Amino acid sequence: MEKKIDELLRKSQLSVTGGRRKILELFLQHDGALSHSDIEKKAGEKFDRVTVYRTLQAFVEKGLIHSIPTPDNSIRYALCKDDCYGGQHRDDHVHFICNNCGNTVCLEEVVIPAIRLPRGYVAQQVEMLVSGVCKSCAAL
C-alpha cells in the first residue's frame, strides 16, 4: 500500500508528502467519492483545511482524481482510473448518488450515451448524474 501510494504520487509528478500520502490513502481505502469535508473529518485533526483544498486541487490537475458535481452543491472527488492521467480525463462514465446512504460512486461500466445537440452548440464535456437507491441500500 505504502509503495503503491508513493508510486502513484510520483507518477503524477507530485512530490511525496505526509498530507498527500494520507489523502490519497483515504481515496484508495474508500470505495466511492469523497467530499472536502469527508476528507477533513477522516484525516483527523492533522491537516490544515487549506492544505486539503490545495491537495485536492493538485490531484485534480494531475489527473489523480476527478470532481463530481452533486445536486446538493457539494463537490465530490473520486479516483480516476489508470487510463486517465496528465489532466486528460476520460470521465465518460455515469455517476450514481444514493438518496438513502448518501454515497456517490462511479459506475465505470456505464458509459454516457452520445446525444445530439441543437445546431450551433459544441459539446466539450458531458456529465451524467443518476440519483436513486444504490445496490447496498436496495438489498436491505
Add this chain to the structure above:
Amino acid sequence: MEKKIDELLRKSQLSVTGGRRKILELFLQHDGALSHSDIEKKAGEKFDRVTVYRTLQAFVEKGLIHSIPTPDNSIRYALCKDDCYGGQHRDDHVHFICNNCGNTVCLEEVVIPAIRLPRGYVAQQVEMLVSGVCKSCAAL
C-alpha cells in the same frame, strides 16, 4: 407581464409579495438559468439575502423552478415548463453550460437518453450536464 406573474404565483399556491414578484420577473425576463448571486445582483439592493434564499427554496418546492448542479459548485435555477408543477418535476432535458460566456440554458428539445444501470441500482432522477460552447458564442 404583471398579470402573468401574479397568476403564476397564485397557481403555485404562493402568496404574492414584492420579492417573489421581482424574482419571478427576473426568471421570465432572462432566458437561461440564474444563480443565487445573479439574482442578488440583478434585484438590486432591495432584498435581503435571506429572502432570496427562502424565495428560491419556495419556488423549487412549488415547482416553479428547478435547480441545476454545475461543475463549479454553484447551483443555478431555471424556470420549469408548464407541465411541471406541484413538486412533480419533469426534468428530462439536458442542461448546457457555456465555457465561454458562462450562461446555463435548458435544452428542452434534447431529451436525456435512457441508460441501463448495473443490477441492483434503482434510478429515481437523472441529470445530464453538457459543457462546451453555446450557439451565441460559437457564432462569433
Add this chain to the structure above:
DNA sequence: AACCAAAATGCAACAATGTTGCAAACAATT
C-alpha cells in the same frame, strides 16, 4: 551527509455562502 532551490505547509486574515430565531411588516380572508 550537508546544502540548496523549489515546493508544500500552516497560520492568519479575509470573503463568500448558507442557516436559524425572532420581532416587525405584510397578505389573504373573514
Add this chain to the structure above:
DNA sequence: AATTGTTTGCAACATTGTTGCATTTTGGTT
C-alpha cells in the same frame, strides 16, 4: 376594518472557500 397566518429583514452565527506570507519540508546536488 380586524384577524390570522405568512413573509420579511435583521442579527448572529456556521460553513466553505481564498490569499499572502513566513516556516518547514522535499528532491536533487554537491
